[in-house]
Amino acid sequence: MDKVNRQEHLSALRQKSHMPQRSVFFEKIIPILLVVLGMIMAGLVVFAAGVILGIVRF
Amino acid sequence: MSLNLLLPFFSTAIMLVFTVYVLQRYFVRRAPHFLFWGVGLAMFGAGSFAEAYLSLAWNKWVFFSWYLFGAALNAGFIGHGTLLLLTRRKWVHVVTILLVAGSLYAGYLMLQVMPNLDEAVFTTDKPISEQYGSKVLEKGQTPPAGAQTITTNYRGEQVTVVRGLLPLGSPVRLTTPFFNIYGLLTLVGGAIWSAYLFWRKRVLPNRVIGNVLIAAGALSIGFASTLTRLGYGQLLYLGELIAAILMFAGFLMAARPQPSEEPQPARVALATE
Numbered sequence: 001m002d003k004v005n006r007q008e009h010l011s012a013l014r015q016k017s018h019m020p021q022r023s024v025f026f027e028k029i030i031p032i033l034l035v036v037l038g039m040i041m042a043g044l045v046v047f048a049a050g051v052i053l054g055i056v057r058f
Numbered sequence: 059m060s061l062n063l064l065l066p067f068f069s070t071a072i073m074l075v076f077t078v079y080v081l082q083r084y085f086v087r088r089a090p091h092f093l094f095w096g097v098g099l100a101m102f103g104a105g106s107f108a109e110a111y112l113s114l115a116w117n118k119w120v121f122f123s124w125y126l127f128g129a130a131l132n133a134g135f136i137g138h139g140t141l142l143l144l145t146r147r148k149w150v151h152v153v154t155i156l157l158v159a160g161s162l163y164a165g166y167l168m169l170q171v172m173p174n175l176d177e178a179v180f181t182t183d184k185p186i187s188e189q190y191g192s193k194v195l196e197k198g199q200t201p202p203a204g205a206q207t208i209t210t211n212y213r214g215e216q217v218t219v220v221r222g223l224l225p226l227g228s229p230v231r232l233t234t235p236f237f238n239i240y241g242l243l244t245l246v247g248g249a250i251w252s253a254y255l256f257w258r259k260r261v262l263p264n265r266v267i268g269n270v271l272i273a274a275g276a277l278s279i280g281f282a283s284t285l286t287r288l289g290y291g292q293l294l295y296l297g298e299l300i301a302a303i304l305m306f307a308g309f310l311m312a313a314r315p316q317p318s319e320e321p322q323p324a325r326v327a328l329a330t331e
Binding site: 031041 | 232236238242254257260261262263280281284287288
């Protein structure tokens with residue numbers, strides 16, 4: 001494989017293992033999702049703690 | 059055929075495939091996180107199967123399986139697998155021992171309550187998630203339609219109780235939040251943390267998406283279980299199915315092998331011919 005083909009091959013491999021640049025999905029949506037998921041997790045943990053402390057009756 | 063019957067069967071089928079897939083990886087690689095994931099997923103599947111069974115007929119040991127494995131333990135075991143994946147510190151072994159000991163204790167408490175189950179309450183007309191637990195009615199609150207109530211003395215006061223299979227104040231029910239909190243923090247927290255690490259480095263997008271799906275799936279069942287605890291058990295089966303689909307899809311995506319950054323010598327030789 002000559003040098004140009006090798007560089008193209010490496011570039012193609014890199015694109016598969018790196019996020020696409022200037023992608024709205026990875027730049028905006030993913031971080032928002034992570035924050036929202038974290039907040040829901042925190043809410044559920046607080047609820048479960050409320051059950052243990054007897055604040056939430058079962 | 060009702061949804062109460064169909065949804066748990068679908069969940070069971072998905073979890074069976076998922077469990078076998080994960081345990082196969084354990085037998086090949088012998089990594090402990092696969093074992094705990096596999097055991098936790100098997101518990102999830104056992105809980106789903108028990109739900110499907112209990113929508114057709116009563117069996118107290120199937121109910122035992124539903125509550126202990128499906129409601130109490132599975133989140134903790136799956137989450138512990140994630141903890142084992144993310145850290146190699148020695149204190150994790152202590153947590154492993156605590157988890158196993160706590161699980162055995164929960165099993166003991168569940169065995170203790172089995173002779174006191176109020177089996178007369180059981181009906182196949184309602185999902186098991188709507189009839190498993192006895193609940194004190196607050197003043198002014200009306201009982202759900204079709205619910206049986208009794209007036210009894212509880213913690214020194216006369217209360218009206220909506221009858222459920224598990225007696226009021228069963229100690230085993232107090233263990234469930236501990237396992238669920240631990241499972242939430244480790245499984246969901248671990249998935250969110252992993253997704254964040256890969257996102258921050260802008261690498262391995264499949265693992266970012268895979269971990270987001272896993273976190274979303276785990277939260278789906280966590281949310282449905284919380285609603286069940288509040289008396290809205292109708293959504294539990296749907297939550298389980300969504301969890302099964304999302305977590306399996308997330309696992310498959312995150313586990314997809316990535317191409318090596320370096321070209322193989324043999325391929326280089328072939329390309330120049």
